Amino acid sequence: MSGSQSTSVLTKSVGAVGTVSGPDGPDTRRVRRSPGKAATLWRGAAGLVGLVVLLQVLPHTGLVSADYLPPASEMGRALWQVLAEDAFWTALGDTLTGWGIGLAIAVMAGVTAGIVIGSVPVLRAATASTIEFLRPIPSVALIPVAVLLYGTDLRSKLLLVVYASFWQVLVQVLAGMQDVDPVADDTARSYQLGTWGRVRHVMWPTALPYVMTGVRLAATVALVLAITAELVIGSPGLGNQIAVAQTSGAVPDVYALVLVTGLLGIAINLVARAVERRALHWHQSIRREG
Numbered sequence: 001m002s003g004s005q006s007t008s009v010l011t012k013s014v015g016a017v018g019t020v021s022g023p024d025g026p027d028t029r030r031v032r033r034s035p036g037k038a039a040t041l042w043r044g045a046a047g048l049v050g051l052v053v054l055l056q057v058l059p060h061t062g063l064v065s066a067d068y069l070p071p072a073s074e075m076g077r078a079l080w081q082v083l084a085e086d087a088f089w090t091a092l093g094d095t096l097t098g099w100g101i102g103l104a105i106a107v108m109a110g111v112t113a114g115i116v117i118g119s120v121p122v123l124r125a126a127t128a129s130t131i132e133f134l135r136p137i138p139s140v141a142l143i144p145v146a147v148l149l150y151g152t153d154l155r156s157k158l159l160l161v162v163y164a165s166f167w168q169v170l171v172q173v174l175a176g177m178q179d180v181d182p183v184a185d186d187t188a189r190s191y192q193l194g195t196w197g198r199v200r201h202v203m204w205p206t207a208l209p210y211v212m213t214g215v216r217l218a219a220t221v222a223l224v225l226a227i228t229a230e231l232v233i234g235s236p237g238l239g240n241q242i243a244v245a246q247t248s249g250a251v252p253d254v255y256a257l258v259l260v261t262g263l264l265g266i267a268i269n270l271v272a273r274a275v276e277r278r279a280l281h282w283h284q285s286i287r288r289e290g
Contacts, residue, residue, distance in 0.1 A: 070252045078252035079259060088241065092260075095226055095237035098154060099268075102161025103222040107215055110166050114173025115199060115207070124174070135171065139164035139225050143232055157229040157237075164225045165218035172214030176207030212279055216272040223265055238264075 055072040058064055070078075082088050117124050139160045146156040180203050188198045230239025238261055245253040 068251065070255065074252045075255045075259065078250075079256035082253060082256050082260070091236065091238050091241045092264075094235075095223075095230065095239070095264075098157040098161060098229070098235070098237065099222050099226045102158045102226065103165055103219055105158070106162045106165035106218055106222065107169055109162070110169025110214065110218070111173055111211060114170050114177060114211075115203070118174050118177025118207075119195070119199065119203060131167075131170070135167045140228060140232070143229070146229070147233055152234045154235065156233050157226055157235045160225045160229045161222045165222045168218040168221055169211070169214040172210040172217070173207055176210030177203060179210070180206045209280055212276040216269070216276055219268050219272045220265060223261075223268055227261055 052072050055069075055075070059066040059069050059071050117127055142160060142163060146159045150156040150159065184202050185198060188202045193201065226237065227239040227242075229235050230237035231243050232239075234240055234243070238257060242254055242257045242261075245251075245257060
């Protein structure tokens with residue numbers, strides 16, 4: 001068989017059944033075709049449009065009272081009115097301030113503690129039971145403690161945000177430190193690298209993907225706890241505005257503010273993903289996505 005005929009047969013084989021025939025027989029690996037970004041965006045937009053249509057139609061069916069679930073058009077008008085108020089932007093700034101400060105403290109503390117504990121086996125063994133005891137405690141259970149200590153101050157919000165976010169980062173950093181190749185660590189020791197050198201050149205590159213995962217999770221958790229603190233404690237922010245709107249019976253405003261918090265969560269997640277891709281552009285998982 002000539003070279004051109006062989007190429008033609010190989011091309012037909014790939015196009016027809018998704019397999020490649022090699023010299024030793026057919027290779028059963030299938031050619032994977034992932035959907036493009038445009039197709040993914042269109043599907044997401046279609047799902048969003050479907051949700052809006054459902055919210056518009058559902059109150060008119062009688063299954064749900066419009067007094068408790070207004071149509072999407074009323075939610076949209078309420079959202080437009082809310083966006084025109086200065087109080088909304090002040091509340092948004094308060095929420096983002098508590099979220100940002102709390103997340104920064106949690107990330108710095110979690111990364112530092114994770115590297116120190118993970119690099120010292122004795123310390124890790126000594127703190128394992130304490131970490132497993134404290135980590136499952138729900139942050140909302142600390143609300144009475146936060147109120148007793150700081151009242152409705154920003155510090156109450158920060159206490160809840162930092163506590164919840166810290167564990168997300170710490171656990172991921174510890175997992176990353178445990179994943180360090182012992183051969184690479186022994187090699188660094190043989191080259192007489194000090195503790196800082198081994199952390200910088202061996203431990204940190206291995207732990208960085210775990211760190212970024214922890215930061216992404218912590219960013220979402222921090223937003224949830226910031227709004228929860230505002231909703232329950234009464235700290236200034238979007239959560240407090242939701243509570244005020246609910247108390248005054250402004251149902252469309254409640255849904256409009258809830259929609260804002262959802263959009264804020266999506267924005268934070270997108271930013272965290274972008275930062276993660278930027279920081280891990282060299283990692284195989286990110287290169288595979290590209």
